[in-house]
Amino acid sequence: MTPDVQASPNDPLRDAVNLADLEALGRAALDRNALEYYASGANDENTLRENRAAFTRARLRPRVLVDVSGVDTGTSVLGLRLSSPIGIAPSAFHGLAHPDAERATARAALAGGSVMTLSTFSNTPIETVGADAQGRFWFQLYLLRDRDLSRSILDRAHAAGARALVFTVDAPFLGRREANERHRFALPAHLSAPNVASRAELAQVETDSGSQLANYFQNLVDKTFTWHDLDWLRGQTPLPIILKGVLTAEDAVLAAEHGCHVWVSNHGGRQLDTAISSFEALPEIVDAVAGRCEIYLDGGVTRGTDVLKAVALGARAVFLGRAALWGLAAAGQPGVERTLELLQDEFRLAMALCGAARVGDLTPALVRL
Ligand SMILES: Cc1cc2nc3c(=O)[nH]c(=O)nc-3n(C[C@H](O)[C@H](O)[C@H](O)COP(=O)(O)O)c2cc1C
Numbered sequence: 001m002t003p004d005v006q007a008s009p010n011d012p013l014r015d016a017v018n019l020a021d022l023e024a025l026g027r028a029a030l031d032r033n034a035l036e037y038y039a040s041g042a043n044d045e046n047t048l049r050e051n052r053a054a055f056t057r058a059r060l061r062p063r064v065l066v067d068v069s070g071v072d073t074g075t076s077v078l079g080l081r082l083s084s085p086i087g088i089a090p091s092a093f094h095g096l097a098h099p100d101a102e103r104a105t106a107r108a109a110l111a112g113g114s115v116m117t118l119s120t121f122s123n124t125p126i127e128t129v130g131a132d133a134q135g136r137f138w139f140q141l142y143l144l145r146d147r148d149l150s151r152s153i154l155d156r157a158h159a160a161g162a163r164a165l166v167f168t169v170d171a172p173f174l175g176r177r178e179a180n181e182r183h184r185f186a187l188p189a190h191l192s193a194p195n196v197a198s199r200a201e202l203a204q205v206e207t208d209s210g211s212q213l214a215n216y217f218q219n220l221v222d223k224t225f226t227w228h229d230l231d232w233l234r235g236q237t238p239l240p241i242i243l244k245g246v247l248t249a250e251d252a253v254l255a256a257e258h259g260c261h262v263w264v265s266n267h268g269g270r271q272l273d274t275a276i277s278s279f280e281a282l283p284e285i286v287d288a289v290a291g292r293c294e295i296y297l298d299g300g301v302t303r304g305t306d307v308l309k310a311v312a313l314g315a316r317a318v319f320l321g322r323a324a325l326w327g328l329a330a331a332g333q334p335g336v337e338r339t340l341e342l343l344q345d346e347f348r349l350a351m352a353l354c355g356a357a358r359v360g361d362l363t364p365a366l367v368r369l
């Protein structure tokens with residue numbers, strides 16, 4: 001006898017209806033070392049929580065009786081067309097999540113018409129990711145104490161097809177992620193940071209107490225860089241420069257005056273605990289910059305309405321940190337693709353329900369803070 005209903009094969013990715021479902025899948029796939037590294041914020045994690053809470057507090061003021069039969073979520077960042085204003089933020093060590101590591105993330109960004117930001121501390125060399133991303137990638141720089149090495153990394157990123165340089169400015173030191181301290185986070189033996197150091201070089205600075213992140217970082221990253229040095233950086237690359245980690249109008253103005261774009265971020269609550277949420281910082285930065293440069297935002301973005309609120313208030317695009325990592329841990333490239341797809345679908349629906357047919361129709365009047 002033929003059954004009335006064909007049993008559908010169990011596909012956890014397709015069964016996931018939102019990013020929280022993907023997060024649960026991703027968390028379940030990780031060991032403690034990786035999970036704590038990905039999930040942690042600094043200290044009491046106030047800013048980590050506040051990034052989400054700020055989005056939830058803001059209310060929408062939807063408009064009605066608008067033709068939304070054909071909503072277009074498309075936009076562009078620095079001239080690169082995106083299927084929606086959703087990109088992938090830089091995060092170190094994708095090899096902790098999946099054997100395909102940054103290659104899976106890059107391919108998913110390409111497939112989804114998105115853009116990936118590759119961390120200096122990737123587990124995959126720049127050139128390999130560049131080939132997979134086919135121009136849909138930006139490169140994130142941690143300036144190294146070794147300026148010659150920094151210069152060569154910048155040259156490699158440009159040659160590999162990066163479209164922009166994302167210069168992270170909120171981490172002269174790493175914030176203290178206490179779970180990593182408690183359980184002595186260390187990069188597993190099979191992974192390295194090939195853009196900057198071999199596993200053997202990383203091992204040389206490991207100690208027998210606390211998280212090893214601070215040791216790696218202390219050994220490699222420059223802490224002396226100031227606004228005066230930006231002209232030096234500008235001279236090292238023809239790429240547009242985006243300063244990632246700006247949270248105040250004052251610094252946003254300086255960034256624009258130095259010819260840089262602005263990425264509003266508190267590093268996913270991983271650096272200065274009790275720092276303002278990215279979403280709350282956005283309006284003063286948009287005001288201060290007054291259209292002189294593009295503005296991006298990350299921190300706590302997990303819903304289509306988050307994307308809509310940020311874009312309505314002046315962000316050109318938002319970027320996913322942990323959300324992309326959970327998708328990667330859940331299923332590699334298809335997991336990251338599903339993350340992008342679910343969020344884009346939610347964003348499209350939110351636009352329609354707000355009476356916005358084009359990204360350009362999203363204005364601050366839609367949001368009550
Ligand atoms: C595991 C992890 C590693 C990160 N590594 C980097 C990095 O290498 N460079 C960087 O600029 N930011 C890094 N970040 C910060 C992200 O780029 C981004 O600012 C943050 O994750 C956004 O918040 P969200 O995770 O709530 O989306 C990292 C974040 C996480 C969670």
Ligand SMILES: CCCCCCC(=O)C(=O)O
Pocket residue numbers: 091092121171213216217220267270
């Ligand atoms: C030397 C490895 C440090 C990687 C730091 C990456 C990062 O920004 C993070 O938040 O973690």
